Amino acid sequence: MRIVHYLNQFFGGIGGEEHAGHRPEVRPGPVGPGMALKAALGGTAEIVATVICGDSWFNENLEEAKATVLGLIRQHEPDLVVAGPAFNAGRYGMACGAVAQVVTEQLGIPVVTGMYPENPGVEVYRRYAWVVETGNSAAAMRTAIPAMAAIVKRLAAGLEPEPGTYLERGLRVNTFAAERGSARAVEMLVRKLKGEPFTTEYPMPSFDRVPPNPPVKDLSKAKIALVTSGGIVPKGNPDHIESSSASKYGKYYLGDVDDLTAETHQTAHGGYDPTYANADADRVLPVDVMRELEREGVIGKLHDYWYATVGNGTSVANARAYARAIAEDLKKYEVDAVILTST
């Protein structure tokens, strides 16, 4: 079996964040984690080539990236594609997922990857790949590689991977049951009426959606607040918000600020190249323009505080808790609307 492996610039050995804009390239044979994968696969399959692309370039040029990476993969005529593992790296997970989608749709071959369950790539692309559950950082490489190799081996042997060894894909699979559907449904209903436990055959997906609020009626009278997950903080990061897996958010006074500069503000965010945000944090939190619009009367008022946390690797539960606290505060100040920026 021939495998092409997809990696980002970091695991592909090109470099860190400063190379996240790296365009797709292909190298013969295994690279980086591909070495461990090769060892774990034994003689089952051969990694014939490795495609490497920068995480930012991939996500910022999604359609071109998918087409280019697909072209590079196709050249090597694989029977299977492995992507990552991406752990909890959001851009990397999204790239691995997009590769899985385009490979599945265009080449019709299976894709195996590994991600932390909260990686957005899981939610968006799970149906296109066999996604092994990994820990949230590269420290979990030791367990991720054997788990991915086990799935590759099953597929190479023409077998379905065992349920439980991958994250649920949201695909329906045909099976045969002894009783017909109506009988099973009635039995379930009777159990339910009796208060007995029963197992549904079709769990409803839990979409947690919030209906949109009515729009702002009159901007010129509205108080607008800025919130960001891009980590913009006063210079020196007084609250020590962590660059990854933030344990808090910050609330900062904006009343006397007209413009964010390299001398006064910075980002605390890891995971993306901070050069541009540190040089001019208005690129993430547009205070300069909001002040201008306030002076011109386009908006009523820019709220006197901004709120910031770091989205990098921060758990969904924590992000939810921070936003709830922020929203409470915004209501106290009678803020009418929010612009939330993300990197």
Place this chain on the structure above:
Amino acid sequence: MVKEIERAGIPVVHVCTVVPISLTVGANRIVPAVAIPHPLGNPALPPDEERALRRRLVMKALRALTTPVDGQTVFE
């Protein structure tokens, strides 16, 4: 975060680069941004043009906040 602010009853617009994530998370008003490390800027532009770009994006975000929407809407 967007969803919790929306849930609290405050209209919110999400300005972000990776729109598929915003859609998955459940933002209702979405404005696509420039790039991951500089969503509301472009360091390749001269300062005045960069600021004009930022103003356009913020205006688009404000327009999104004044537009009634039924469900998830991307303001291209």
